[in-house]
Amino acid sequence: MAKTHDMTHTVNETSLLSQDDLYLFNEGTHFHLYDKLGAHPVKRGGVSGTTFGVWAPDAAEVSVIGVFNDWKPGAHPLHMREHSGIWEGFLPGVGKGDLYKFHIRSRFNDYQVEKTDPFAIFNEIPPKTASIVWDCEYAWRDAEWMKTRRAHNALDAPQSVYEMHIGSWKRVPDEGDRSLSYRELAAVLPGYLREMNFTHVEFLPIMDHPFFGSWGYQTTGYFASSGCYGTPQDLMFLIDELHGHGIGVILDWVPSHFPTDAHGLSYFDGTHLFEHADPRQGYHPDWQTYIFNFGRNEVRSFLISSALFWMDKYHIDGIRVDAVASTLYLDYSRKEGEWVPNQYGGKENLEAIGFLRRLNEEIYAQYPDVQTTAEESTSWPMVSRPTYLGGLGFGLKWDMGWMHDTLAYMSLDPFFRRYHHDKLTFRMLYAFHENFVLPLSHDEVVYGKGSLLGKMPGDDWQKFANLRLLFGYMYAQAAKKLIFMGGEIGQRSEWAHDRSVEWHLLDQPAHKGLQRWVADLNRLYRDEPALHERDLDPAGFEWIDCTDAESSVISMLRKGKSAGSQMLVACNFTPVPRTNYRIGAPCGGFWKEVLNSDATLYGGSGWGNIGGVEAMPVPLHGRSHSLTLTLPPLAILFFKSPE
Known part of the structure; x- marks a missing residue:
């Protein structure tokens, strides 16, 4: 007593x-x-x-x-x-x-x-x-990054994201195939990302999770970094090192659901405290997890505090919010009678919508130099538009439609691509409705889907040529970019969380050439304003010709904010080289071939245009001039406009 x-x-x-x-x-x-x-x-x-x-x-x-x-x-x-x-x-x-x-x-x-x-x-x-019992004490050394990160994270800045799972990026075979620690990663990851010219890294959830095989998406500790790789200060050191190398850090964050483990949030005080009591609202049938009660004041305080915590204590530069669609719809993955309509009889989760809007308002109010990104798989309107306009307030949204259409197209035998040309062109009907990120994420290389390289048709040479073309086409499009680890080297196996990326493949020239191609794509994207300044602006993109379905050729123009900042891009989606192929150009002069995916440096056959082409005053495609090009097989070409 x-x-x-x-x-x-x-x-x-x-x-x-x-x-x-x-x-x-x-x-x-x-x-x-x-x-x-x-x-x-x-x-x-x-x-x-x-x-x-x-x-x-x-x-x-x-x-x-x-x-x-x-x-x-x-x-x-x-x-x-x-x-x-x-x-x-x-x-x-x-x-x-x-x-x-x-x-x-x-x-x-x-x-x-x-x-x-x-x-x-x-x-x-x-x-x-x-x-x-712990603290968040750490002597940060990233003052220069924090002072300038608004420019790095701005919507008109290049954003090329390397998505990775910390536990399986690189393992130590001699020590039981264990994962690298945060501090071991700090010694190698920042240098690798800088060498590859990525601007940001996105970690699959590093918050505490009981089941390693959930990749972090079944979170129990919304304020705790996973101890599997070290202490909170060790993670801070990794982020500090990344910032020191000019790399922004994005964390996956999962407010959509949480696991049922007895030691976690579920049935916390003998009542359904964090989750809805009604299983039609509080239980997710796909993931067998609980759903937060977004209408409860204290739960909103808890979740928004979690998001701000990582920005406050860990200096992160943005969050990617997982599975937004599952929170927006009351009938998500449910049959008739298995869900409860809102007060107006609709399927929209009004409480979750209010939560997401408040989340984004608070983040941008307190940290206007970061970005929030939504993984939202439906056509919900204005996900990445301000809340005062009726939007959800996110800065960016993953373009899942582009990913599905493009991978479906690229997996086709090139002979049949002419019949599916619309899969390449459809995106431009909606490309600027949101602030899009083009994701080739972990979700596309798991659960029997195979690796990106494995999706490509043809013999081994054609697979690599197709994958270089896929990446090139992605970087030519108007949007931010994201590639999951292993894709940049042409990993042959699909991703598995309990083994390392297949780094040994870099001993083979084809894989090394692909890696060099991705590094050069990132460099060009970062260095050329025409390829990033207007990623989210309709004024930054024009088709030159998107109608040549018979040849499976498309050409486009990317434009920066200054008058002379232009990049002409041509893609040949067949294995047939096309000589004397004419494409309209907006002006005369010498158009320099700055990148060619068929260069021998990347493992290609060496077709090209000997450094560039002089535009002739022959009108074509509504342009005053035109270029006569050699289009290599299964390749993409980037031409910089005359100075």
Whole structure:
């Protein structure tokens, strides 16, 4: 009893929560909860210890259990703060590195459970489930990057993203085929990305997750970086090193659902606290996971705090929000009668829409130099348009339609491509309805879909030529770019999370040539304003000729903001070289061939235009001049306009 009395006496002195904090939390507008809830090592009145805070409104008792009390429930009870639903307390002598959990006894059915701290910033490595008292102290060295990152992340800047899974990018065969740690990655990844000329890296979710095979998409720790690769400070060091090499960092973030593991968020205090109680709204049949109750104020505070936490404490440059479509529609992946209509009888999830809008408003208000990206697989309108115009407020959206159409086209035998020419051209009917990213992501190389190289038709030479052409066509389009790891070297096997990228393939000239091609595409995209300044602006793109289906040839013009900034691009999607092929040009002079996917340097056959072509005053395709070109087989050419 004496210990309980002592803790009660020190609650007000040690609490991190003001009355305003409690009000804003319950109102759903407290977006820095990570500074208030969870475990925070502090010193009060000369006594070192840790303050604990957890939201469990329907608990009858909450106590902290850990190594410091032999995991004995009730030894260190917490106390409810008025009617906020928050339990808190101060434990003297508990400090950084100590293991702990919350023991919760519900007011209902004497339900008792041990829970990982929802606001923990560090947890044990699964299958262990305890939280670890920790801090976010780190001496950042990226002041120059943070000062200039607005320019790096601007919508008119080049954004070429390398998507990767930390656990399987590169492994150590001599040590049980283990993954690299954050610090080991810091020694090799930034240099590789810089050598490859990528502008950003996107990590599949690195938040704490109990099942490695979920790739992080079944998150339990929304504030905890995975301990599989090191401490929070080790991850900060990796991000610091990436920023030092001029590489922006994007994190996948999953607010759409969470797993049912007993130690996690599910049925947290003996009630459906974070999730909807009605399984028609709160359970996802595809992933067998719970769905957040976006209409609950405290849940919105929790999730938006999580997104801002990674920007505040880890200096990340953006988030990619996973599975947005699953949150927007009440009938997503459900049959008739398995979902609950909204108040107007519709299938739109009004509470989730409100949450996503507020999420983006808060992020851009506090961090106007970052970007948010939506993986949204339907034609929901204005995903990447401001909320004041009725949009969802994201900065960018993945163009899933382009990905499906283009991969379907590229997988065809070139003989039949003439009958499917519209798959190349259809995108331009909607290309500027959103701020698009063109994704060739991890989703396209798993679950039996094979690798990108494996999707390409023909013999081995043609497969590589087709893949170089696919990447070139992607970089010629008006949009930002994303390639999943392994694609840039022509990995032959589909991706598996428990083995490394097939780096040994780089001993073979064809794979090395493809890697060099991707690096040069990135360099050209980054260095030439015509290829990136108007990625999201209709004024930056014109077809020259998109009607030659019989030859499977398309040509286009990309334009920068200055008058002379132009790039002419021609693609031949057949293995037949085409000589004396005429294409309209907007002006006379010498058009320099700056990139050719058929160059021997990349593993091609060496067809080309000997460095460039002089435009002749022969009108064609509505242009005043024209070029007479040699179009190599299964290849793309980039020509820079005369100075």
